[in-house]
Amino acid sequence: MLHLDQQVLRTDVTGMPIEWIGYQDAVRLIVLGQVSYALGRVLYHLHGGVNALTGQRTVIPVNAIVATQGSHPDAHRFYGRYTPPLSNRALFRRDENICLYCGNQFHHSELSRDHVKPLAQDGVDTWSNVVTACKRCNNHKGSRTPEEAGMQLLAIPFAPTHAEYVYLQGRRILADQMEFLLAHFPRHSVLRRRLARSLAEGRNNLDPIQ
Structure with missing residues (x-):
């Protein structure tokens, strides 16, 4: 039995993933x-109600995926150099809730956003310069680069595409939804x-942090 908050993947008529919606919005x-x-x-x-003519x-x-009429008005943003908005929630999911310094997985409340090149050294707050870090590692690193702090970065940070960002926003993603999204990944x-x-x-039920 599915939870009533199981999300529906909404796309435009061309199949471009747009967003996750609840069943109420899907019915509407x-x-x-x-x-x-x-x-x-x-x-x-x-x-719903009873048809007065047929009784x-x-x-x-x-369904798990619904395609709505027309193409997305901002579809051009989803190609080329489009960069999704940066948030801690999506960042932690990109990195699977793993601290990219010590390699351990944590609850999101124990994680923080670390700037590989610190803001104090003219670093920028962008996907390609931020990684998930546990608070202990982040405090130890401080306003230093990994090299200056003697710490090894376990993975190279990257900016997700639009389809990947939609995935990162999802909860309890079903296998058929994931297969659909996967076709849009680089x-x-x-x-x-x-x-x-x-x-x-x-796995029949996928979550970005599993």
Whole structure:
């Protein structure tokens, strides 16, 4: 039995991932005739009122993926040099809640955003200059570079693409949703390799921090 907060992946009519929505928003789009097609497993069957002519009760199936009419007005942003907004939530999920200095995994409350090149040394607050760090490692590093602090950076930070960012925003992502998103990931993406491995292991419910 799925939780009622299981998210639905919304795309535009071309299949470009846009956002995650709740079942209420998905039903509204269906009722308004704004859904062009649906993909993936049926998550819910919502029961409506009784048709006065047929006496039958309305049943609305809600699929894991719904494509809405038209193309996204900002679709051009999702290609080329588009960079998603940076947030700690997405950053920690990009790095799997792992401190990229000590290599241990932590609860998000024990993590912090570290600037590889410190702001005090004219570093910038961008995806390619920030990593997940436990508070202990971040405090030890201070306003120094990893080299100055004698610390090794375990992975190279990177900016996710739009599709990867949509993934990082998700919760309890289902396998069919993940397969759909994976098709939009760059071929040599770090996240692509990670998630392809998860799918190969047969996991039916995927979370960015698992």
